[in-house]
Amino acid sequence: MSEMSAQETLPYHEAVPGAVLERLENGSLIVAADKLLQLGTYLRDHEGYDLLSSVTGVDYLGYKGRDASNRFEVVYHLYSTKRGGGPLVLKVRMPESNPELPSVVSVWPGAELQEREIWDLYGIRFTGHPNLRRILLWEGFNGHPMRKDWHEAYYEEEHKPFRSRHPNGHHVLAEDRAPWHDNVFYPEGWDPEIWQEPIVQYRLPTDPSLGTTGDLPTERIVVNFGPQHPSTHGVFRMIVTLEGETIVGLEPEVGYLHRNHEKIGERNTYLMNMPFTDRLDYLCSMSNNLGYALAVEKLIGAEVPERAEYLRIIMVELTRIINHLLAIGFLLNDLGAFFTPVLYAFEERELILDLFEEAAGSRMMCNYMRFGGVAHDVSEDWLERCRYLVNERLPRRVDELERLLTENEIVVARCKGVGYLSPEDAIALSVTGPLLRASGVQYDIRKAEPYSIYDRFDFEIPVYHGCDVYDRYRVRVAEIRQSIRILQQALKDIPPGEIQSGKKQHLLRVPPGEVYSRIEAPKGELGFYIVSDGSPNPFRYHIRAPSFVNLTALGPMSVGYKVADAIINLGSIDIVLGETDR
Amino acid sequence: MFGKGVLKGLGVTMKHWLYTYVDDIRKIPSRYAGGRDILKQMPDEEGIFTIQYPEEKRVIPERYRFTPMLLYDAATGKDLCTACGICTKVCPTQCIWIVRDKDEKGKPISRPAEFYIDASLCMNCGLCSEFCPFGAIKPNHDFERAVYDRHQDMIYDKQALLVPLEYHAAIHPTEYAEEEAAKAAKAQAKARRAQSRRRRGSAADRKPGEDGAD
Numbered sequence: 001m002s003e004m005s006a007q008e009t010l011p012y013h014e015a016v017p018g019a020v021l022e023r024l025e026n027g028s029l030i031v032a033a034d035k036l037l038q039l040g041t042y043l044r045d046h047e048g049y050d051l052l053s054s055v056t057g058v059d060y061l062g063y064k065g066r067d068a069s070n071r072f073e074v075v076y077h078l079y080s081t082k083r084g085g086g087p088l089v090l091k092v093r094m095p096e097s098n099p100e101l102p103s104v105v106s107v108w109p110g111a112e113l114q115e116r117e118i119w120d121l122y123g124i125r126f127t128g129h130p131n132l133r134r135i136l137l138w139e140g141f142n143g144h145p146m147r148k149d150w151h152e153a154y155y156e157e158e159h160k161p162f163r164s165r166h167p168n169g170h171h172v173l174a175e176d177r178a179p180w181h182d183n184v185f186y187p188e189g190w191d192p193e194i195w196q197e198p199i200v201q202y203r204l205p206t207d208p209s210l211g212t213t214g215d216l217p218t219e220r221i222v223v224n225f226g227p228q229h230p231s232t233h234g235v236f237r238m239i240v241t242l243e244g245e246t247i248v249g250l251e252p253e254v255g256y257l258h259r260n261h262e263k264i265g266e267r268n269t270y271l272m273n274m275p276f277t278d279r280l281d282y283l284c285s286m287s288n289n290l291g292y293a294l295a296v297e298k299l300i301g302a303e304v305p306e307r308a309e310y311l312r313i314i315m316v317e318l319t320r321i322i323n324h325l326l327a328i329g330f331l332l333n334d335l336g337a338f339f340t341p342v343l344y345a346f347e348e349r350e351l352i353l354d355l356f357e358e359a360a361g362s363r364m365m366c367n368y369m370r371f372g373g374v375a376h377d378v379s380e381d382w383l384e385r386c387r388y389l390v391n392e393r394l395p396r397r398v399d400e401l402e403r404l405l406t407e408n409e410i411v412v413a414r415c416k417g418v419g420y421l422s423p424e425d426a427i428a429l430s431v432t433g434p435l436l437r438a439s440g441v442q443y444d445i446r447k448a449e450p451y452s453i454y455d456r457f458d459f460e461i462p463v464y465h466g467c468d469v470y471d472r473y474r475v476r477v478a479e480i481r482q483s484i485r486i487l488q489q490a491l492k493d494i495p496p497g498e499i500q501s502g503k504k505q506h507l508l509r510v511p512p513g514e515v516y517s518r519i520e521a522p523k524g525e526l527g528f529y530i531v532s533d534g535s536p537n538p539f540r541y542h543i544r545a546p547s548f549v550n551l552t553a554l555g556p557m558s559v560g561y562k563v564a565d566a567i568i569n570l571g572s573i574d575i576v577l578g579e580t581d582r
Numbered sequence: 583m584f585g586k587g588v589l590k591g592l593g594v595t596m597k598h599w600l601y602t603y604v605d606d607i608r609k610i611p612s613r614y615a616g617g618r619d620i621l622k623q624m625p626d627e628e629g630i631f632t633i634q635y636p637e638e639k640r641v642i643p644e645r646y647r648f649t650p651m652l653l654y655d656a657a658t659g660k661d662l663c664t665a666c667g668i669c670t671k672v673c674p675t676q677c678i679w680i681v682r683d684k685d686e687k688g689k690p691i692s693r694p695a696e697f698y699i700d701a702s703l704c705m706n707c708g709l710c711s712e713f714c715p716f717g718a719i720k721p722n723h724d725f726e727r728a729v730y731d732r733h734q735d736m737i738y739d740k741q742a743l744l745v746p747l748e749y750h751a752a753i754h755p756t757e758y759a760e761e762e763a764a765k766a767a768k769a770q771a772k773a774r775r776a777q778s779r780r781r782r783g784s785a786a787d788r789k790p791g792e793d794g795a796d
Binding site for chain 1: 584585586587588590591593594595597598622623625626630631643644645646647668670671672673674676677679698700705706707708709712713721733737
């Protein structure tokens with residue numbers, strides 16, 4: 001009797017009985033795997049949780065209070081694009097043997113790549129997933145590396161600081177310690193004589209009506225773009241199915257730059273991860289720093305002094321300008337305007353990077369933010385030069401960039417109406433950032449769930465309704481202007497004072513718990529999901545990378561357009577492979 | 583009119599092309615006259631700015647980080663490093679290793695006998711110098727460090743890492759001045775404390791009953 005009434009008080013009991021098994025102290029809901037789809041559909045249609053921001057797995061092996069019956073967990077973070085505000089967190093727990101749960105791709109198609117990543121790294125199977133194969137690693141890879149009991153070939157120790165890489169003062173390279181052959185582990189029953197590389201089954205379009213022209217007999221061909229192609233922004237591969245020149249199917253292939261950043265992150269201490277975040281989206285290291293610092297600060301409850309808050313905003317908005325300038329420049333590169341617009345973007349970027357170098361010590365790998373502040377203060381001269389840039393030079397240069405591109409007939413002809421992504425599709429595919437706002441959805445985390453001190457500044461969220469490549473370009477230009485506006489206010493108001501609260505510590509005491517913290521990075525929503533078990537190293541460290549999730553939209557966006565448009569569609573998404581592959 | 587946008591864009595390109603020359607003319611004598619120099623782009627330069635490396639070089643800002651160096655005091659010949667090992671613990675890539683020195687009796691003393699940095703692992707993050715309590719390890723500015731063999735030549739031992747304090751003062755003038763000021767303030771405070779203790783001590787001399795309270 002009492003059990004019944006306890007169940008009735010659980011949220012969404014009336015709509016989907018028995019779906020929510022438990023409500024945790026931090027507000028997240030434990031969901032029954034078999035009711036997940038039903039609950040998801042209800043939440044999407046009736047509760048307004050239309051944006052599935054992050055899906056990730058956690059392996060709780062060895063965590064206090066967990067055993068083999070609930071070793072694995074998949075965590076969903078749902079947001080509402082209309083209401084804004086905080087997340088609804090769903091969790092599904094699974095036993096150690098044969099972890100399996102239904103795929104939510106039918107409810108939120110944006111889960112596709114993220115679920116593939118969980119399958120790849122954790123070996124959690126998603127039933128009903130349309131294309132469940134490995135994504136970051138290759139087919140045939142032995143094991144699932146994010147599991148706590150999986151060790152790499154040159155495994156040293158579980159946590160840093162390591163005991164020694166230099167025993168008795170002699171340096172030993174990892175490959176000498178475990179030389180070739182000694183580090184090779186053969187799975188049970190594996191025989192190199194009979195083993196054959198698995199055949200990768202790419203998903204090819206099945207709809208025969210797509211792209212056919214009249215009664216001309218045609219044949220579909222599959223073209224491989226990349227991984228080394230000058231216009232693929234790095235080592236990125238697209239498998240494009242063509243009917244004549246029309247794309248009928250496109251599948252992105254990533255993982256060429258995969259280094260298992262998250263596993264490295266779990267070995268590191270909290271502070272050690274800071275310089276590693278620089279290397280995610282290496283064009284926007286300041287934004288990555290801020291995202292990570294905010295997440296850890298939420299866990300430890302650190303205060304940030306006023307001046308440090310302003311410095312953070314200044315750095316992050318300068319980063320946004322850099323990123324959008326480069327995004328526009330490289331989009332034009334993809335269009336064939338080879339390197340003139342990029343070079344003009346680089347001119348401004350150089351000056352901003354000079355400022356970064358003076359403030360942080362490095363142009364791209366800034367490593368500038370610390371928990372509870374920033375690493376270094378800036379001088380009055382620095383601020384003066386920055387003021388000159390944002391008050392005089394950058395507005396003029398953005399006008400000039402617009403004069404160069406916005407009305408250019410070739411740009412308009414190539415970009416207008418290309419890569420259509422409807423607002424509904426954009427939200428369903430978990431697209432965020434300028435891409436979403438170019439599809440007419442006014443959703444920006446700086447306004448929807450303000451972090452740091454963004455609520456103090458007067459700025460707008462530019463939104464365009466063209467849903468095409470041209471509007472993605474225009475949204476970026478408009479965002480540069482808004483960033484300049486924020487910078488002008490921040491540089492006017494920046495107070496003197498401390499830049500670090502408390503004493504700087506290299507070993508943090510982090511209470512057990514978990515946090516998901518997200519910021520509006522230049523490319524979209526950058527989220528850090530951290531689980532702490534109270535030790536100096538994070539137990540789980542996950543990055544919800546905007547360019548990775550935005551790639552889900554590349555296929556749907558490109559089908560029906562010409563093969564040359566696939567490249568500018570990719571350019572308009574603006575990916576950085578360091579972040580996509582992690 | 584169709585083509586107006588393209589023409590406008592061409593105008594912008596033309597302007598950019600001209601500006602590069604305007605920048606050069608504004609700087610008379612030209613940077614190419616009288617030998618090559620280290621250069622810095624000013625924010626008010628409108629054209630394309632190119633540095634002809636390696637003949638010309640950029641001005642490197644003070645906080646620029648590269649593989650660390652180890653400081654010693656040339657006047658006394660002593661290392662600043664006390665082999666406390668904080669840098670080895672904070673290093674994200676675990677590329678530092680210290681062997682603590684021993685005195686004649688074999689007791690460990692606060693001086694490194696060996697100090698290694700594997701530069702092939704170092705990611706130039708600067709955390710070691712940020713958390714060094716003695717200011718003994720600092721990011722170097724010397725970035726021209728290509729070698730032929732990564733297994734031997736990229737592992738710097740103490741001899742390769744040591745630089746005199748003057749070098750640090752030369753490349754980090756502001757930081758050095760701040761350190762010196764902090765050191766002076768600390769010494770002053772110490773002297774003041776000692777003075778007040780002396781005064782209290784002499785007061786205690788007058789009242790022998792309160793002796794030992796210090």
